[in-house]
Amino acid sequence: MTTPFAPMPDAQGYFGPYGGQLVPPFLKQAMDDIGKAYAEITQRADFQQELRELQTDYVGRPSPIFHARRLSQQLGGAQIHLKREDLNHTGAHKINHCLGEALLARFMNKTKVIAETGAGQHGVALATACALVGIPCEIHMGQVDIEKEHPNVTKMRILGATLVPVTRGAATLKEAVDNAFEEYLKDPTNYFYAIGSVVGPHPFPMMVRDFQSIVGREAREQFLGKHGKLPDYAAACVGGGSNAMGLFTAFLEDESVKLVGVEPAGEGTDKPGRHAATLTMGKPGEIHGMKCYVLEDAPGVPAAVHSIASGLDYPGIGPQHSYLKDIGRVQYEVADDKETLDAYMRLSRVEGIVPALESAHAVAWAMRVAPGLGKEVNILVNLSGRGDKDADYVAHKLGL
Known part of the structure; x- marks a missing residue:
């Protein structure tokens, strides 16, 4: 008998009525390219072996x-x-999907990884993963959170990430997401947007879930x-x-x-x-x-x-x-x-x-x-x- 949980998501990225890919046509192609690369690259033996080794020997x-x-x-x-x-x-758990996303970006030959962060754990984990695989990393963070989470801000800078303060609106996580996405839109062909949770357009809710599973x-x-x-x-x-x-x-x-x-x-x-x-x-x-x-x-x-x-x-x-x-x-x-x-x-x-x-x-x-x-x-x-x-x-x- 088919359960309510499989398959999730469907081919269009929907979990029941939720999810999907509500993006402009030019960005849809970039999302589809990431989804296609994810499906292909994560099945490769060299990707799986490298990720397993890093999970054991690097993450612990x-x-x-x-x-x-x-x-x-x-x-x-x-x-x-x-x-x-x-x-x-x-x-934190954030390193689980950050390693997967950074490796995927490297396999796709991307030139920069962009992300948002709230508490800074996603930012630190992604800066860490990007330092490991050798890809420039740009982290967008609300000014309120920068002041509140100073230890993580310092770590991101030490790890070589470029930190972009976001001062508009409430200057917290939502605004950081908005700002990071706008930067990504400047060159979605060469940039990789490493979303920090099971949110955003398909395939990101699926990808992050899979890496966190x-x-x-x-x-x-x-x-x-x-x-x-x-x-x-x-x-x-x-x-x-x-x-x-x-x-x-x-x-x-x-x-x-x-x-x-x-x-x-x-x-x-x-x-x-x-x-x-x-x-x-x-x-x-x-x-x-x-x-x-x-x-x-x-x-x-x-x-x-x-x-x-x-x-x-x-x-x-x-x-x-x-x-x-x-x-x-x-x-x-x-x-x-x-x-x-x-x-x-x-x-x-x-x-x-x-x-x-x-x-x-x-x-x-x-x-x-x-x-x-x-x-x-x-x-x-x-x-x-x-x-x-x-x-x-x-x-x-x-x-x-």
């Missing part, structure tokens, strides 16, 4: 799963387990091998949605595993412009070359968004997430700024693991629900990044 895969015993014991309910993507080289494949095998069963819940934070799709993909057809995406409620979902809970509060629309759920002030006008985590403040969402919400396969919840900060500090002080503020949203949800679940219940959280990038900001905010 597989990342382990850690049982947060002390935290679980303190909460008095379900057992919380962490997929430690924070231990990857560059400190190693997270879920590892986690499924590791958990099954260690516990003889699958986790009861698999949870991840959701902004654009790459780390969540990386985890969820391996479990989509395991009906026993409840999948939970945790969006940023910011200062409250009842405060327009002060949250980024796209799937919770948005509606179907169009943004950045795709159909998906969008937070809008008016049709075609994206709303202002906010999250304490720079990597989550995006008014759109990956099209596959939009589809998974509609069919009910993934449950989308929210965590606000306050409980995210609490989760950041508690995981740091109870387990000695400082999580990224993005990842702390998923930890916050797990902490909230664990006490109401039995001790035999297992929650697997994708700890998508480490929090040293956020340490100065958090310390200032909490007066530490």
